[in-house]
Amino acid sequence: MSFDRAGHKGVVVLSNTNRPVQAIGTRLLGLTADAGHPAPDATRTALTVLCSAGAAGPVLYVARRRFPKRIHWAHLGISTVFGLALLILVRRTGDWLSVPPIAWALGIAGLSAGLSAGLVLGIRRGPSPDNDRDQRAGEGAVLPAARYAGALLLLLLLVIAAEL
Structure with missing residues (x-):
């Protein structure tokens, strides 16, 4: 789940995997991914x-x-x-x-x-x-x-x- 406070938009990403999907929601909002998310291996x-x-x-x-x-x-x-x-x-x-x-x-x-x-x-x-x-x-x-x-x-x- 991602939320852009400035643009008043939010995204919920549902997935059937155990991998984090936060980066997908952030990209859908057009924001840069947080440094806290691991880069792809x-x-x-x-x-x-x-x-x-x-x-x-x-x-x-x-x-x-x-x-x-x-x-x-x-x-x-x-x-x-x-x-x-x-x-x-x-x-x-x-x-x-x-x-x-x-x-x-x-x-x-x-x-x-x-x-x-x-x-x-x-x-x-x-x-x-x-x-x-x-x-x-x-x-x-x-x-x-x-x-x-x-x-x-x-x-x-x-x-x-x-x-x-």
């Missing part, structure tokens, strides 16, 4: 922007690389789950008072574009002429997929730790 703002944009990174990486077919599908699925988890996390904990929500929408668009490219490229890759070699590569796909999932899980845990 630069680390939290940077994490919000980087996580929104970075959610599409692994999916785009997998779509661009030429993995054997089974490895491609495993990596694409893992990357999609990672991107969705990152976007859900940043939506709930991000600094949306400083970062415009269009950043999150761009993250969704990038993830969708990468997933579409990965699906199209994965389907367009027909069976390999050497099916025996492709079968051996598919059997050995578990370890690289597990390493990839572990790396993305570690990255997600680092982001969670930084957000808390």
Whole structure:
């Protein structure tokens, strides 16, 4: 709640967050914010922007690389789950008072574009002429997929730790 005694105007800002909204009311009145309000945390703002944009990174990486077919599908699925988890996390904990929500929408668009490219490229890759070699590569796909999932899980845990 903010009140301008000189202009006889007041503003009440309702919010569904636990963050202070006094600065929003002050800006709506056209007044400068009090020095008593904390400035936006630069680390939290940077994490919000980087996580929104970075959610599409692994999916785009997998779509661009030429993995054997089974490895491609495993990596694409893992990357999609990672991107969705990152976007859900940043939506709930991000600094949306400083970062415009269009950043999150761009993250969704990038993830969708990468997933579409990965699906199209994965389907367009027909069976390999050497099916025996492709079968051996598919059997050995578990370890690289597990390493990839572990790396993305570690990255997600680092982001969670930084957000808390």
